[in-house]
Amino acid sequence: MILKNNIVLIGFMGSGKTSVGIRLSYSLKRPLVDTDKWIEQKQKMTVADIFERDGESAFRRLETECLKALIKDADRQIISAGGGLPVKEENRKLLKQLGKVFYLKVSPETIYERLKTDTTRPLLQVADPLRQIKALLEEREGIYESCADVTLEVSESTFDEIIEQMKGLV
Numbered sequence: 001m002i003l004k005n006n007i008v009l010i011g012f013m014g015s016g017k018t019s020v021g022i023r024l025s026y027s028l029k030r031p032l033v034d035t036d037k038w039i040e041q042k043q044k045m046t047v048a049d050i051f052e053r054d055g056e057s058a059f060r061r062l063e064t065e066c067l068k069a070l071i072k073d074a075d076r077q078i079i080s081a082g083g084g085l086p087v088k089e090e091n092r093k094l095l096k097q098l099g100k101v102f103y104l105k106v107s108p109e110t111i112y113e114r115l116k117t118d119t120t121r122p123l124l125q126v127a128d129p130l131r132q133i134k135a136l137l138e139e140r141e142g143i144y145e146s147c148a149d150v151t152l153e154v155s156e157s158t159f160d161e162i163i164e165q166m167k168g169l170v
């Protein structure tokens with residue numbers, strides 16, 4: 001059940017949610033909220049430091065807290081959700097209430113190429129990040145699809161193409 005008229009972006013790390021969100025925000029003149037940034041501002045810590053100090057489950061609780069705050073406050077905004085946020089069922093319900101959910105679907109190889117030198121994603125600081133990406137994507141693919149109102153395969157798309165496509169759907 002949709003309660004609010006936001007545009008919600010979901011997808012794996014490196015799928016382009018933040019970059020698409022920034023461009024969409026500019027193009028539609030709507031504010032952008034990034035759940036990772038919301039949490040970092042509230043906690044005055046980076047996501048990586050929260051994972052290290054308090055663990056992943058503490059971070060996941062903060063994600064739910066963030067969604068509950070957005071349900072109260074956010075309307076006609078663009079919301080970019082952290083890649084693992086939809087994994088929790090409670091969060092999927094909250095995401096759906098927030099607005100129309102777009103899943104930016106990207107291949108594991110594209111994600112790997114984009115993130116192979118990134119040090120900010122704790123879940124990818126492992127010996128074989130491509131293998132980890134594939135394993136997590138396998139777990140999450142169906143979850144993303146079931147949460148989304150619209151799935152956009154964007155591995156081969158330019159940002160302009162994605163924005164035009166999305167503007168036709170909102």
Ligand code: S3P
Nearest residue numbers: 012013014036082083084121122
């Ligand atoms: C995570 C994705 C990250 C961030 C955290 C965990 C995940 O967000 O929330 O590192 O579990 O996929 P982005 O998808 O914005 O990178």
